[in-house]
Amino acid sequence: MNRRMTRDELLRRGAISLGALSVPSLLAACGGGGGGSSAASSQKLNKVLNFANWPYYIDTPATLKAAGIHMPTTLQQFEKKTGIKVNYYEEINSNPEYFAKVQGRLSKGQGIGRDIIVSTDNDRFLGEYISQHWAQKLDKSLIPNIKNLIPAQQHPPFDPNRDYSLPWASGMDGIGWNEKQTDPVTSVKQLFEDPKLKGRVGVWNSMGDTLGLVMLENGDDPSNVTDASFNRAIARVQKAVNSGQIRKFYGNEYAAVLEKGDLAASMAWSGDIANLGDPKIHWGVPTQGGIIWTDNMIIPLGGSVPTASTYMNFMYDPVISAQWAIGANYISSVKDVKAEAVKLDPKANSNDLTFPTDQTLSQMHQNDPKMLTNPAYNKKWLAVQGQ
Amino acid sequence: MLWLTFFFLLPMGFLGYQSLQSGLFPNFHFTWAFSNFSTALSDYHTQLIRSFAYAGIATIACLVLAYPLAYWIAFRAGPWRNLFLLFIVAPFFVTYLVRTLAWLNILADEGPVVRILRDIHVLGPNGRLLATTFAVVAGITYNFFPFMALPLYVSLEQIDERLLEAAKDLYASPTKAFLRVTVPLSMPGIVAGTLLTFIPAAGDFINAALLGTPNQSMIGNVIQAKFLESLDYPTAASLSFILMGTILVILLIYAKIVGPEKLTG
Numbered sequence: 001m002n003r004r005m006t007r008d009e010l011l012r013r014g015a016i017s018l019g020a021l022s023v024p025s026l027l028a029a030c031g032g033g034g035g036g037s038s039a040a041s042s043q044k045l046n047k048v049l050n051f052a053n054w055p056y057y058i059d060t061p062a063t064l065k066a067a068g069i070h071m072p073t074t075l076q077q078f079e080k081k082t083g084i085k086v087n088y089y090e091e092i093n094s095n096p097e098y099f100a101k102v103q104g105r106l107s108k109g110q111g112i113g114r115d116i117i118v119s120t121d122n123d124r125f126l127g128e129y130i131s132q133h134w135a136q137k138l139d140k141s142l143i144p145n146i147k148n149l150i151p152a153q154q155h156p157p158f159d160p161n162r163d164y165s166l167p168w169a170s171g172m173d174g175i176g177w178n179e180k181q182t183d184p185v186t187s188v189k190q191l192f193e194d195p196k197l198k199g200r201v202g203v204w205n206s207m208g209d210t211l212g213l214v215m216l217e218n219g220d221d222p223s224n225v226t227d228a229s230f231n232r233a234i235a236r237v238q239k240a241v242n243s244g245q246i247r248k249f250y251g252n253e254y255a256a257v258l259e260k261g262d263l264a265a266s267m268a269w270s271g272d273i274a275n276l277g278d279p280k281i282h283w284g285v286p287t288q289g290g291i292i293w294t295d296n297m298i299i300p301l302g303g304s305v306p307t308a309s310t311y312m313n314f315m316y317d318p319v320i321s322a323q324w325a326i327g328a329n330y331i332s333s334v335k336d337v338k339a340e341a342v343k344l345d346p347k348a349n350s351n352d353l354t355f356p357t358d359q360t361l362s363q364m365h366q367n368d369p370k371m372l373t374n375p376a377y378n379k380k381w382l383a384v385q386g387q
Numbered sequence: 388m389l390w391l392t393f394f395f396l397l398p399m400g401f402l403g404y405q406s407l408q409s410g411l412f413p414n415f416h417f418t419w420a421f422s423n424f425s426t427a428l429s430d431y432h433t434q435l436i437r438s439f440a441y442a443g444i445a446t447i448a449c450l451v452l453a454y455p456l457a458y459w460i461a462f463r464a465g466p467w468r469n470l471f472l473l474f475i476v477a478p479f480f481v482t483y484l485v486r487t488l489a490w491l492n493i494l495a496d497e498g499p500v501v502r503i504l505r506d507i508h509v510l511g512p513n514g515r516l517l518a519t520t521f522a523v524v525a526g527i528t529y530n531f532f533p534f535m536a537l538p539l540y541v542s543l544e545q546i547d548e549r550l551l552e553a554a555k556d557l558y559a560s561p562t563k564a565f566l567r568v569t570v571p572l573s574m575p576g577i578v579a580g581t582l583l584t585f586i587p588a589a590g591d592f593i594n595a596a597l598l599g600t601p602n603q604s605m606i607g608n609v610i611q612a613k614f615l616e617s618l619d620y621p622t623a624a625s626l627s628f629i630l631m632g633t634i635l636v637i638l639l640i641y642a643k644i645v646g647p648e649k650l651t652g
Binding site for chain 2: 094096097099100198199200205241244246247248249260261262375378379382383384385386387
């Protein structure tokens with residue numbers, strides 16, 4: 001099926017739903033329909049789903065095998081169930097870089113050859129995609145499983161009614177340390193000031209994550225940032241850079257460096273440490289609290305809304321999501337996922353990184369979206385990195 | 388001419404246009420914002436000066452290391468010349484990024500080099516090579532070495548050995564013959580090599596990004612971050628122009644010193 005046909009069909013679809021608005025009974029009939037309606041929707045589906053995601057973010061035969069689960073991957077199950085082939089691209093390594101790459105076409109109203117892309121809520125770009133109208137509305141009629149979305153995720157500030165986005169995965173910001181190199185590192189203060197760690201400390205190059213943890217250490221609220229609290233946090237990072245305590249600002253690559261031993265301790269994402277599966281690398285929530293963030297799926301311009309929505313619906317089945325969470329080691333936003341996961345792998349019950357307890361979650365805070373979009377703050381954040 | 392228009396003038400024109408815009412991504416407007424240049428210069432002169440210092444040191448290091456090597460291959464290697472030239476070029480069959488990543492492992496804190504240097508007390512017990520100025524400059528030197536060695540080899544290889552014999556016949560000592568005959572005759576190679584090393588090294592960002600810390604950040608890192616992370620295209624474009632302008636000025640001074648005919652060969 002070529003793109004032109006898809007677009008025509010989308011237009012037709014739009015016209016149909018407009019007409020349906022004026023005839024509520026017809027809408028009800030469609031929504032509640034059985035075989036007829038699903039045949040109608042499958043006509044609009046593409047044969048292929050082009051999905052752009054971050055690396056190591058999905059269950060694979062290897063990760064499932066490691067967890068002792070002998071099932072086809074969730075992607076294979078989706079392909080079998082729907083007949084839609086998934087081209088899964090692990091091509092997103094950084095929110096700003098990906099945004100810079102696709103914005104040229106999106107700003108001209110052109111597609112980017114992807115039906116789903118994934119963007120993080122504690123960076124400014126997710127909000128940017130939605131407010132610039134570069135993301136298409138989800139077809140919620142194809143996503144009945146949206147009812148399984150946990151309440152905490154139902155009304156995010158960047159998309160209050162979840163019209164454009166659905167969570168893919170959440171992760172927690174904390175501190176990882178290598179027990180061969182150091183005693184446990186439990187606070188940002190220790191990370192930034194312990195002379196034994198000098199030159200062997202990593203932090204992230206993403207502002208929300210790093211400054212969020214520093215603000216908590218300063219006793220400031222990362223979800224309500226003021227100029228004063230921002231400057232306090234920047235000054236603290238600058239001090240640790242000047243003293244040579246901080247070795248570098250890392251993207252995803254800090255985990256390997258921590259494992260190798262060049263870093264003794266680093267700010268670290270929960271899932272990365274779980275994925276390493278290295279017994280000498282530990283992860284903990286800092287004493288002053290951690291940050292939680294969520295990566296969200298959106299449908300960029302040019303993407304097939306019905307195909308993408310069908311996939312999202314598939315992933316919001318608690319059984320599927322449980323298998324995904326065990327295989328990817330990140331936190332699902334689907335209700336009852338822990339109960340399903342325990343059925344697949346009893347160890348899930350004690351896995352606080354992937355299935356955090358309420359107690360762990362109560363130590364988590366969220367970033368202030370206003371901080372992320374403030375250009376003066378972004379400039380200062382680059383300056384502290386020597387850029 | 389067409390080539391130049393399409394691949395140089397047009398992009399340059401666009402970059403110039405962009406450098407004079409103001410506003411926030413993605414809503415930039417053309418406003419003749421010359422202040423972009425002064426702000427960029429006052430904010431990032433440290434990185435700019437650092438870039439030229441690192442590039443300068445690396446160029447000199449390349450010259451000092453490559454000259455004896457090229458000399459030896461040109462005059463002493465005999466039938467093995469091509470093999471040794473291949474040895475210089477061979478590492479460059481691997482991509483730039485991977486070559487630099489390899490240094491991350493070679494110089495790692497827990498790696499063999501650092502361990503030996505610690506054992507013989509060249510480095511302190513907590514000393515390191517990675518994430519230091521030394522690592523960045525060494526990385527640049529390594530990565531641009533062939534750009535120095537190959538032009539040197541070409542110019543040395545073209546020297547007529549009878550001229551050296553003549554110098555000897557005229558009672559020149561080997562040192563004097565080298566300084567008065569070999570060096571001047573290899574000048575085109577030295578000039579070409581230093582330019583080919585210095586210019587890309589000044590704009591390099593991979594070595595500083597992988598082997599350095601924020602305290603070693605170079606102008607290339609700033610431009611990269613402005614283009615791809617903060618999406619501040621006007622500042623990135625003006626920094627690119629400043630970098631280009633500074634290189635041009637250095638080039639003119641250099642030409643003045645060595646004589647302009649050397650630059651064109």
